[in-house]
Amino acid sequence: MPITFSQKLDSMSILKFYVHNFLSVLVLTSLFCGCAIPSKKLLLTDIKQTFPQDTIISTKLKQQISFETLLANLNSVKVIYVGERHLDKNHHDIQLKVIKSLYETNPGLCVGMEMFDHTYQHVLDQWASGQLDETEFLKKTHWYANWRYGFDLYRNILLFIRANNIPLVGLNIPFHIPPKIAVGGVENLSDDEKTHIPKTINTNIEHHRLYMEKIFGDHRTRGLENFDTFYEAQCVWEDTMAEAVATYPCEGPMVVLAGNGHIIYKFGIPDRAFQLKPAPFKTIYLAPAGTTAELDYADYIWVTPKARKPHGMLKNHPQ
Secondary structure, eight states, X not given: OOOOHHHHHHHHHXXXXXXXXXXXXXXXXXXXXXXXXXXXXXXETTTTEEEETTOEEETTTTEEEOHHHHHXXXXXXXXXXXXXXXXXXXXXXXXXXXXXXXXXXXXXXXXXXXXXXXXXXXXXXXXXXXXXXXXXXXXXXXXXXXXXXXXXXXXXXXXXXXXXXXXXXXXXOOTTHHHHHHHHOGGGSOHHHHTTSOSOOOOOOHXXXXXXXXXXXXXXXXXXXXXXXXXXXXXXXXXXXXXXXXXXXXXXXEEEEOOHHHHGGGTTHHHHHHHHSOOOEEEEEEEETTSEEOGGGOSEXXXXXXXXXXXXXXXXXXX
């Protein structure tokens, strides 16, 4: 399974959020990708075909489909994963479009978000039931201490959830735990921290391990020198969110919002959640024009406009 340069960059941007100072920010993504690919097209490297922005590609059919066809396909499954590049407002607009469209025919819809850890579930319930205003919500979720990306990126999604009393599910593990595992392993966590770890951590998915080994090998950093603990942290992260997806009692389908690196090739959250609860699912990978992708990335690849200038991130926040 080949790994493209743009894929590594996308995954690194997600990993860096949790490992903080261990991995350096890569700032040349758009410059590198833009050299060989028309700026308003996405290149699918395995079939050597380009697609313009605003195209939805069915990777099974290897061709463009309409949003209406996509929606009909999504209405037949229990879990819909919609990826993102966290700082790309285009991606959050698409996520909201999918949520709104699915909600019209699925009033029992739930939304699971990587952006909140499960210890805030009581606050998320208060938000979804309309008990909190935005200021209270930001304080109670410690948004700028935890996720820290600009709230404006996610505001419209969260306002729609509140306006329609849609159950909101916190998928993540407390944010301070993965960096500790990456440098010291699970065994060196406190007893309290260990209570947040799933009973079973799957570190035996070969393709996932190879994928992470490549990233780790290309970006070695002082203090992060043991691949086994680095990979353990990644798997704890994926399995925690997979467990949350599989166990939340959602009446209808669940839309899961997470970084592209958690849904790519399905070996992050999707396959792990399916192993826990074999509910049918689909994945949508959001790929900016001017970058590359592969058919195996997801069930659908949505070519988004070339990324706007990053904004909405706390100063010195890792990208």
